[in-house]
Amino acid sequence: MLDLFYRLFGKENSNSKEIASERLRLVLVQDRYSVSADILETLKEEMLAVIKKYLDIDADGLCVQVENDNRTVALVANIPIRGLHHSEREEEHNAPTTSAV
Amino acid sequence: MKGKVLVVTSGKGGVGKTTTTANLGTALAMKEQKVVLVDTDIGLRNLDVVMGLENRIVFDIVDVVNGDCKLNQALIRDKRFEGMYLLPAAQTRDKTAVSPHQMKILTEELKKEFDYVLIDCPAGIERGFKNAIAGADQAVVVATPEVSSIRDADRIIGLLESAGLKNSRLIINRMRPQMVHMGDMMDIDDITDILAIDLLGVVPEDEAIVVSTNRGEPAVLSRTSKAGEAYLRICSRIMGEDVPFVPLDEPNSFFRRMRRAFRMAR
Numbered sequence: 001m002l003d004l005f006y007r008l009f010g011k012e013n014s015n016s017k018e019i020a021s022e023r024l025r026l027v028l029v030q031d032r033y034s035v036s037a038d039i040l041e042t043l044k045e046e047m048l049a050v051i052k053k054y055l056d057i058d059a060d061g062l063c064v065q066v067e068n069d070n071r072t073v074a075l076v077a078n079i080p081i082r083g084l085h086h087s088e089r090e091e092e093h094n095a096p097t098t099s100a101v
Numbered sequence: 102m103k104g105k106v107l108v109v110t111s112g113k114g115g116v117g118k119t120t121t122t123a124n125l126g127t128a129l130a131m132k133e134q135k136v137v138l139v140d141t142d143i144g145l146r147n148l149d150v151v152m153g154l155e156n157r158i159v160f161d162i163v164d165v166v167n168g169d170c171k172l173n174q175a176l177i178r179d180k181r182f183e184g185m186y187l188l189p190a191a192q193t194r195d196k197t198a199v200s201p202h203q204m205k206i207l208t209e210e211l212k213k214e215f216d217y218v219l220i221d222c223p224a225g226i227e228r229g230f231k232n233a234i235a236g237a238d239q240a241v242v243v244a245t246p247e248v249s250s251i252r253d254a255d256r257i258i259g260l261l262e263s264a265g266l267k268n269s270r271l272i273i274n275r276m277r278p279q280m281v282h283m284g285d286m287m288d289i290d291d292i293t294d295i296l297a298i299d300l301l302g303v304v305p306e307d308e309a310i311v312v313s314t315n316r317g318e319p320a321v322l323s324r325t326s327k328a329g330e331a332y333l334r335i336c337s338r339i340m341g342e343d344v345p346f347v348p349l350d351e352p353n354s355f356f357r358r359m360r361r362a363f364r365m366a367r
Contacts, residue, residue, distance in 0.1 A: 017288070018284070020287050024295055028255050032259065
């Protein structure tokens with residue numbers, strides 16, 4: 001009854017359309033590019049593992065999103081960096097590059 | 102004459118392809134265009150009953166492509182408009198009775214005689230869909246504001262693009278302004294954002310559609326149908342007129358007034 005009252009007077013919208021839009025956006029990425037949610041999650045983890053090797057990142061501030069614009073889809077990652085990892089590793093990785101030059 | 106072939110498609114069934122085809126065809130005929138409606142839903146034909154022409158079928162599309170009759174013999178002239186014809190689907194065959202190549206030849210032939218060739222596509226993405234789009238110049242995608250319909254529409258738009266039909270336009274059907282207002286139905290912007298195609302028009306949910314289908318008289322013929330009005334506007338857009346998009350008015354304006362009064366009182 002109270003719910004009906006709220007509905008009549010527009011006090012509280014259930015806003016299920018937001019849920020619909022959000023679910024659609026996600027499912028369409030999977031449909032369009034045949035990537036499942038599982039694969040996206042694995043991709044995220046593996047990508048992080050690689051980045052962690054070189055950079056000290058803030059895992060809490062991490063944001064990986066699939067953005068959808070005009071029938072093209074982009075994987076956008078926002079990864080806050082605390083700093084570079086210890087210098088020895090840096091040298092280790094820089095060494096082959098230097099010798100190659 | 103070099104007409105235009107428009108395919109009305111959706112992916113999902115039951116969203117209003119046949120109703121849309123019937124109404125747009127009738128609207129075009131009302132504007133004195135020569136138009137033929139082609140039912141490609143072989144095995145599940147319905148455009149004939151929606152148009153009220155089911156008792157006049159002698160030959161069908163399969164007879165035409167097999168050369169069992171002449172094209173003119175299979176075309177049923179509408180009883181209301183001189184310039185409107187129906188090419189019915191076969192009911193006792195299946196989709197493989199016609200090939201996309203045959204459809205291309207057929208639509209080329211029809212284009213010579215008519216201003217508009219409207220093709221009613223079956224649901225699904227298989228042979229029937231491929232037949233329906235084979236000879237099309239442009240596609241009209243029909244979707245209702247529901248996740249299942251939008252998802253299927255997206256798939257269809259992708260398939261249309263890979264078939265070379267790039268500038269498809271969208272009709273959002275069975276929109277319920279009251280539910281949109283309550284935040285319980287995706288609005289026009291939500292849908293066009295997600296699907297990223299041009300909007301051709303919005304048709305409100307309308308009980309008059311049920312009545313008009315009962316009678317076999319497309320809603321555009323009724324002066325009082327809101328859906329019919331929307332189809333007339335869409336028809337003008339198809340003919341290249343610049344018709345502004347009018348906001349759908351809330352059906353329940355009594356509640357809106359009450360709500361407004363209630364807010365003012367606070």
